[in-house]
Amino acid sequence: MDEKTIKSPQNIVYQKPRLMNDTPMHYCPGCGHSIVHKLVAEILDEMGIEEKTIGVCPVGCAVFAYRYLDIDWIEAAHGRAPACASALKRLWPEHLVFTYQGDGDLACIGTGETIQTLNRGENITVIFINNAIYGMTGGQMAPTTLMGMKTSTCPYGRQADLHGFPLKISDIAATLEGTCYVTRQAVNTVGNIARAKKAIRQAFENSLQGRGSSLVEIVSTCSAGWKMTPVQSNQWLTENMLPYYPLGDLKNIKD
Amino acid sequence: MQKDNDILLLKGNEAIAHAAIRYGYDGFFGYPITPQSEILETLALLKPWETTGMVVLQSESEVASINMIYAGGGSGKCVLTSSSSVGVSLMQEVIPYMAICEVPGLIVSVQRGGPGLGTIQPSQSDYRQATCGGGNGDYRTIVLAPCSVQESCDMVGLAKELMMKWRTPVIILSDGSIGQMMEKCILPPYTPRRTDEEIRRQCPWATNGLGLKDRKPNVMTSLELDQALMEKRNRELQKKYARIQQEEVRAEHYHTEDAETLIVAFGSAARISMGAIDNLRQQGHKVGLLRPVTLWPFPEKEILELASRMKRIVVVELNEGQMLRDVQWASQFRCPIEFIGHSGGVIITPDEISRKISEMGKL
Ligand SMILES: Cc1ncc(C[n+]2csc(CCOP(=O)(O)OP(=O)(O)O)c2C)c(N)n1
Ligand code: SF4
Ligand SMILES: [Mg+2]
Numbered sequence: 001m002d003e004k005t006i007k008s009p010q011n012i013v014y015q016k017p018r019l020m021n022d023t024p025m026h027y028c029p030g031c032g033h034s035i036v037h038k039l040v041a042e043i044l045d046e047m048g049i050e051e052k053t054i055g056v057c058p059v060g061c062a063v064f065a066y067r068y069l070d071i072d073w074i075e076a077a078h079g080r081a082p083a084c085a086s087a088l089k090r091l092w093p094e095h096l097v098f099t100y101q102g103d104g105d106l107a108c109i110g111t112g113e114t115i116q117t118l119n120r121g122e123n124i125t126v127i128f129i130n131n132a133i134y135g136m137t138g139g140q141m142a143p144t145t146l147m148g149m150k151t152s153t154c155p156y157g158r159q160a161d162l163h164g165f166p167l168k169i170s171d172i173a174a175t176l177e178g179t180c181y182v183t184r185q186a187v188n189t190v191g192n193i194a195r196a197k198k199a200i201r202q203a204f205e206n207s208l209q210g211r212g213s214s215l216v217e218i219v220s221t222c223s224a225g226w227k228m229t230p231v232q233s234n235q236w237l238t239e240n241m242l243p244y245y246p247l248g249d250l251k252n253i254k255d
Numbered sequence: 256m257q258k259d260n261d262i263l264l265l266k267g268n269e270a271i272a273h274a275a276i277r278y279g280y281d282g283f284f285g286y287p288i289t290p291q292s293e294i295l296e297t298l299a300l301l302k303p304w305e306t307t308g309m310v311v312l313q314s315e316s317e318v319a320s321i322n323m324i325y326a327g328g329g330s331g332k333c334v335l336t337s338s339s340s341v342g343v344s345l346m347q348e349v350i351p352y353m354a355i356c357e358v359p360g361l362i363v364s365v366q367r368g369g370p371g372l373g374t375i376q377p378s379q380s381d382y383r384q385a386t387c388g389g390g391n392g393d394y395r396t397i398v399l400a401p402c403s404v405q406e407s408c409d410m411v412g413l414a415k416e417l418m419m420k421w422r423t424p425v426i427i428l429s430d431g432s433i434g435q436m437m438e439k440c441i442l443p444p445y446t447p448r449r450t451d452e453e454i455r456r457q458c459p460w461a462t463n464g465l466g467l468k469d470r471k472p473n474v475m476t477s478l479e480l481d482q483a484l485m486e487k488r489n490r491e492l493q494k495k496y497a498r499i500q501q502e503e504v505r506a507e508h509y510h511t512e513d514a515e516t517l518i519v520a521f522g523s524a525a526r527i528s529m530g531a532i533d534n535l536r537q538q539g540h541k542v543g544l545l546r547p548v549t550l551w552p553f554p555e556k557e558i559l560e561l562a563s564r565m566k567r568i569v570v571v572e573l574n575e576g577q578m579l580r581d582v583q584w585a586s587q588f589r590c591p592i593e594f595i596g597h598s599g600g601v602i603i604t605p606d607e608i609s610r611k612i613s614e615m616g617k618l
Contacts, residue, residue, distance in 0.1 A: 050464060050467050050468075051464045051465065051466065051467045051468060052464050052465075053464050054330060054462055054463060054464055056326070057476070063478060064478075066472070066474045066476065070467075070471075070472045071464065071467065071472055072461075072462035072463060072464045072467065072472050072473045072474070073462060073472070073473075073474045073475070073476075074325075074326050074329045074330070074462045074474075074475040074476075075474070075475060075476035075477065075478060076322060076325075076326070077322065077325075077348055077349050077352060080318065080319070080322040080348075080349070083314070083315075083318070083319035083320075083322035083323050083326070084322050084323065084325065084326030085326070086312070086314075086319075086323060087282065087284060087310075087312070087322070087323035087324070087326045087327040087334070088326050088327065088330055090282065090310045090312060091281055091282050091310055091327050091330060091332045091334070092330060092463060095463070095464065112315060112316065112318075112319075113315065113318075113319055113322075116315035116319070
């Protein structure tokens with residue numbers, strides 16, 4: 001078989017999403033961000049709604065999401081993506097508006113915006129990458145850092161008297177009247193990737209249909225921040241992150 | 256054709272709310288604070304979402320408000336927010352993002368006495384915050400200073416024109432007295448909000464997805480890790496600012512033709528100074544007023560020209576002397592420059608200005 005035959009449409013079983021471009025990604029090997037980017041691109045492709053989609057980037061490692069996905073993006077200040085998205089959705093009520101945020105962005109500096117936006121029931125989707133660390137700034141403690149976990153600003157491990165407790169912000173979000181869908185997913189296995197994709201798709205559909213706010217937390221790896229190989233990171237995630245941040249729907253209200 | 260309800264007795268703040276609806280703004284996002292809450296309250300009462308389709312949202316903070324303006328303006332919509340002193344301080348986070356990303360948006364700043372929580376009485380002590388850029392980086396914002404209810408209303412229209420023309424945040428720098436006082440106001444006719452198609456044509460840079468299949472994606476970002484590229488963006492911005500300084504300076508004269516003493520004052524201080532000038536002229540003092548209408552760009556050339564033929568300039572402000580520095584610099588000290596002011600929410604009276612100018616004696 002020559003290359004042309006191999007690449008003919010009937011033989012293609014998998015390809016790069018149409019909305020994902022060829023810009024080399026800056027993500028570290030084994031980073032959860034890149035997988036979730038691909039899922040978002042695939043879903044937008046399948047839904048065919050890029051002409052009425054606005055993405056809001058965070059400040060964090062995903063700050064450059066706009067380099068990789070060929071849709072219109074607005075880059076928010078640290079933590080403020082939900083405020084940006086609230087305005088966008090109200091001004092463009094027919095559009096899909098989503099934010100893509102890390103744990104520091106969403107659950108620390110932007111906690112106020114997150115809670116208020118979800119509580120108003122803004123018809124947006126929040127994609128929340130929880131890697132329990134500040135990846136971009138070099139591995140400092142995050143609100144979601146696990147007890148005992150070492151980071152550059154808690155080098156002896158997180159301890160309650162010094163640092164307080166890891167924040168389960170999705171559990172809080174599930175208690176808010178404004179949310180219709182709050183789910184915790186992961187992308188550490190092929191099965192989990194498929195489930196995460198389904199969850200993001202459902203969230204996007206909720207947003208388009210005006211059912212309320214949707215929050216999809218993705219428990220994710222930060223191999224560089226955790227100072228592990230990609231394989232070790234996935235193992236560490238399974239053994240340490242998932243027991244504290246168990247996967248599954250925290251809330252799913254269907255009309 | 257003018258209808259009865261086009262001429263109303265309104266507070267300055269209320270006039271701004273009416274004007275935003277009538278000039279075809281797409282959205283207002285704001286957080287309550289005295290002395291400007293009537294803007295949000297009036298909008299809530301008028302329910303423009305049922306008529307023009309304008310969005311009105313009470314945000315969770317001024318930080319959120321300014322981010323809403325940034326995103327809304329970035330998507331090509333015509334949006335505004337309003338606040339007062341401490342609230343405007345919080346907005347400094349994102350005004351620089353708007354400046355460098357060239358996002359249009361209107362910020363109405365109804366000043367009260369500071370620093371800090373200060374008082375809820377009128378003040379002009381946020382002149383520097385507005386004109387020098389209270390946030391980080393080399394940026395400027397166009398600053399308009401109304402001195403009446405009518406002008407508060409009209410400037411909402413002017414701000415829309417300027418922010419769309421120059422793709423820049425615009426500040427209306429009002430204060431507690433202009434915002435709270437009631438005057439007759441002739442409201443403008445309704446301008447329809449732009450359609451999606453009009454936005455697509457007028458704002459091809461906007462991040463709203465419209466027409467994406469036939470163009471490159473639009474991205475609104477201030478982040479630029481390559482310092483040389485960042486400097487290039489800065490230089491482009493400076494070129495735009497130079498053009499704004501050439502084209503958009505506005506100032507009003509009052510009895511300057513034969514004046515020997517020139518008062519320079521803006522907003523409510525200018526209004527009060529006019530009363531003082533009328534008194535002083537009756538006593539035979541030849542006093543005039545230059546009222547900067549745009550505080551940035553500042554009427555530097557006019558001040559230099561006037562300073563060259565005045566015996567004295569008196570700067571009157573409701574602060575401890577903020578615009579004073581700009582007047583000194585612009586005038587190149589061609590004549591003596593005095594200052595009369597009050598701060599912390601204390602309002603100056605025409606009598607005090609007249610008395611102090613009389614006491615300054617002949618030159
Ligand atoms: C106002 C402000 N404060 C601090 C920073 C520095 N900063 C950049 S990214 C970041 C943390 C990001 O962590 P997270 O949201 O968890 O994203 P991740 O990189 O882990 O995906 C911080 C503190 C900033 N850019 N802006
Ligand atoms: S630092 Fe962590 S979150 Fe950032 S790209 Fe690397 S692995 Fe991903
Ligand atoms: Mg993180």
